[in-house]
Amino acid sequence: MNKVFKALSDPTRRHVLQLLRDKPMSAGELAEHFAVSKPTMSAHFAVLREADLVDATKDGKSVIYRLRLSVLEDALLAFTGAIGLELKPDETHTNNKETHND
Amino acid sequence: MNKVFKALSDPTRRHVLQLLRDKPMSAGELAEHFAVSKPTMSAHFAVLREADLVDATKDGKSVIYRLRLSVLEDALLAFTGAIGLELKPDETHTNNKETHND
DNA sequence: TAGATAATTAGCTAATCATCTAAATGATGT
DNA sequence: ACATCATTTAGATGATTAGCTAATTATCTA
Numbered sequence: 001m002n003k004v005f006k007a008l009s010d011p012t013r014r015h016v017l018q019l020l021r022d023k024p025m026s027a028g029e030l031a032e033h034f035a036v037s038k039p040t041m042s043a044h045f046a047v048l049r050e051a052d053l054v055d056a057t058k059d060g061k062s063v064i065y066r067l068r069l070s071v072l073e074d075a076l077l078a079f080t081g082a083i084g085l086e087l088k089p090d091e092t093h094t095n096n097k098e099t100h101n102d
Numbered sequence: 103m104n105k106v107f108k109a110l111s112d113p114t115r116r117h118v119l120q121l122l123r124d125k126p127m128s129a130g131e132l133a134e135h136f137a138v139s140k141p142t143m144s145a146h147f148a149v150l151r152e153a154d155l156v157d158a159t160k161d162g163k164s165v166i167y168r169l170r171l172s173v174l175e176d177a178l179l180a181f182t183g184a185i186g187l188e189l190k191p192d193e194t195h196t197n198n199k200e201t202h203n204d
Numbered sequence: 205t206a207g208a209t210a211a212t213t214a215g216c217t218a219a220t221c222a223t224c225t226a227a228a229t230g231a232t233g234t
Numbered sequence: 235a236c237a238t239c240a241t242t243t244a245g246a247t248g249a250t251t252a253g254c255t256a257a258t259t260a261t262c263t264a
Contacts, residue, residue, distance in 0.1 A: 026211090038210085039214095058211095062211080
């Protein structure tokens with residue numbers, strides 16, 4: 001979980017996850033979206049892999065990255081759970097600050 | 103939002119937020135829970151303040167920190183929204199991977 | 205087998221970070 | 235005014251990080 005939060009602390013890496021939300025993409029394809037060098041992107045991918053937020057599979061010359069949504073979900077849930085924060089996607093927010101105490 | 107995620111990338115700071123979930127606490131009271139020096143904790147508090155995750159008010163000799171839950175909520179919501187991840191606290195998870203596309 | 209292409213590793217630098225001790229600030233109480 | 239207590243600031247250090255270019259590895263194709 002610590003690795004997940006470390007991985008999420010960089011905006012480039014968060015953006016990579018966002019791109020991966022739609023479909024799996026190759027390293028090069030992902031890299032095209034950013035203004036940094038390929039090796040720099042490769043390092044970011046390594047951090048995401050290390051956190052298990054993405055899955056890498058080799059396909060010929062390319063490496064295809066896939067988002068591991070459940071890992072992200074679990075980490076976020078563990079954290080929001082520990083804080084006592086219920087994250088409703090919509091619903092103009094319910095005050096559940098003390099709910100855990102009842 | 104970037105500052106929020108940067109702030110969350112350190113386990114000590116996440117733990118501070120967790121302690122603050124129950125009640126506002128002074129810097130010293132918070133510091134007691136950790137094995138690092140007061141100045142180190144003070145630096146962590148500054149990062150949390152900078153990210154607006156906590157609110158600091160002076161009360162006599164002490165500084166009382168309060169969790170700003172809504173800021174955390176907003177950042178997390180912005181991110182999960184961008185990823186297309188719906189975070190349900192319980193409910194053994196619904197597969198909503200492609201939901202955004204319909 | 206060469207050459208081209210995709211990605212990673214190696215090696216470096218500059219910046220940021222977490223940590224420490226010592227000193228400064230600020231408020232309270234004698 | 236002075237001592238004390240709570241916290242922050244200053245200043246230093248070692249570790250980690252994000253970035254780069256150049257070199258390497260792996261795969262494909264002519």
